[in-house]
Amino acid sequence: MSLGPAGAAGAPERRPGRLGVGVVGAGRVGAVLGNALRAAGHPVVGVSAVSQESRDRAEALLPGVPVLDVPEVVRRAELVVLAVPDDALADLVRGLAETGAWQMGQIVMHTSGRFGTDVLTPARAAGAIPLALHPAMTFTGTSLDLARLIGCPFAVTAPAAVLPIGQALVVEIGGEPTVLEEDARGLYHAALAHGANHLVVLVAQAAQALAAAGVDDPGRMLTPLLEAALDGALRAESPGEPGGREARGSGAVAALTGPVRRGDAGTVVEHLAALDAFAAREGAPDVPLSYRTLARAAEARALAAGLLPQDAAARVLDALASRTSQSPQVAGIDPDGGSLQSEQQHVDPASPAGDAGDAGAQHDDHDEHHDDPQDGPPGPQEDA
Template sequence: MTSKNISVVGTGKLGSSLAIALKLKGFNISGLYSIGGASQESLCRQLGICLDNDLCKSVISSDIIFITVPDSQIRNVSRQISQSVDVKNIKNKYFFHMSGALTSDELVDLAGLGAYTGSLHPIQTFAGTSVDQKIFEGVYFGFEGCCEINPIAKYLVDALNGNVISIEKENKPIYHACACIISNFTVTLSHTVEKLLRSIKVGDDIGINAFMPLLKGTVDNIEKWGSIRSLTGPISRGDLNVIRGHAEALNEEGGYLEREIYRIMGIATADLALEKGSIDDRTRQSIRSLLGENSISMEGG
């Protein structure tokens, strides 16, 4: 592909990060659009360009259009483009949305007018307020879409020094659930630890920071060795006395959710320890029985 004219519709954290990254890789950002206009103006200043905040102009001026709006708005934006832009300026163009959960079917109105459509989801978090120019470096992108847009997805991801994972439409919910488990639930676990630390009078000035080296070391181990080989701790060793002590303490100090998190994760960890070979099935059953029946009360605060 020779053309490098790209528009971004939706200039929030994701859209802004994408536009900046693509411009740094030599692409021409020929259109930017946001509903309110303020984020579009701010992004234009960051890019050193001047573009009208106009949806139709953004589509007409580009060969590749990224729709980076919230999931609930993707289909509406697709329909708006299909109704307001002449078909000759839609046909044979490439439209991506970047939702992890939704498929290219959200762009059905554009596909019906001859556009090539796909979903291209970066497996990355965009939580900060500032834009990291290298946020896509080494990132995997979940791709799903028509045959014609497949090589364009690879071309763009290669330019960003990323990698492509092809996902079938019917598998996108599981794919996106994986992203939520590994990212969002890690945040929830961190918050759970913070609450438990407060209950034992550990101040917020120390709090989760004291556990950051442990968390980062665990992530490093998973990256090096994989999940099974990285498992350590009392469940991995089959130390029933320590596990029982945790359960009893959580009955005293923890709330229902904290107890349930420990119980459910503990049972899953016992299964993982068996797969690792660090405990036998008898020990696994003892851990499951301890966590499932005897120690963690379903009552209390």
């Protein structure tokens, strides 16, 4: 494939069908995908990296590739990989469009789960080919990720005419493409975040409760139980697996075990009493609140799937409601919003820390694996 930027000065010669790749953002995602594309035969002609950490990562995963500013990376590349945080992506694309950086026939792909190709509209208006390829995995930013790309699902969003290009790129690096419509990206991203991020919170809550119960190694205690539960639930959601969704009908909820699944209201009451007391002692109000919320969800899904009789479901709901009135006082938590009400955690908006915005917030797992947004091009009011 021969595209406009192919003859850019400083770009190495390429075999037919190979694309010169420019990586914008040598974060954990960008550097790894650049390495994978290089291994597939696409030369990497440049990478942007601002922080020392990202420069070190580029040197390790993309040895010999020049570290350049963003406009130069884009100028040299036939395939531009935008691996930047979600919140920086739109401004990055728009800023490059305003400086005339995008080129006719250039392929521009981003790795954000949140966005489809609409965010690339300024590049598309300049004649670029827009692709949204999101790998559904976490990244360490090391060579360990390369093996994990094999078989990794990628959400691919693109205009119909160029969809095969995105699918082919995913296959070339060993991934498995899944076509996703533009208007489904928000729900897709929320689903991944809900499953992956909140699973981590549940593990942390269970481990804290086990430690308070005197278990020396909560992680070891939880491992066999959680691994079996997760494996069973995922298999039940996979149509291709024996006994999966097509065979069992109810999906992951078919793998549900425990007192809610059995309709054991007495055990649920005992759990709530123990967790409320634990929350009061340890300052962990989120744990009993999560238990109640998820137990109600488990009851509703088990009932809908025909796994729990109506009378047993009613007993479970009564048990969950029996102590709800005590929850805010015991837990010190807003039962509707779920926000912790701890004076130690309160930050005065007038204090220096209060001016930090969300600088200390934990971003989505996929977002935080990209490079610093400073790796994007200068904004319209900044110097190039």
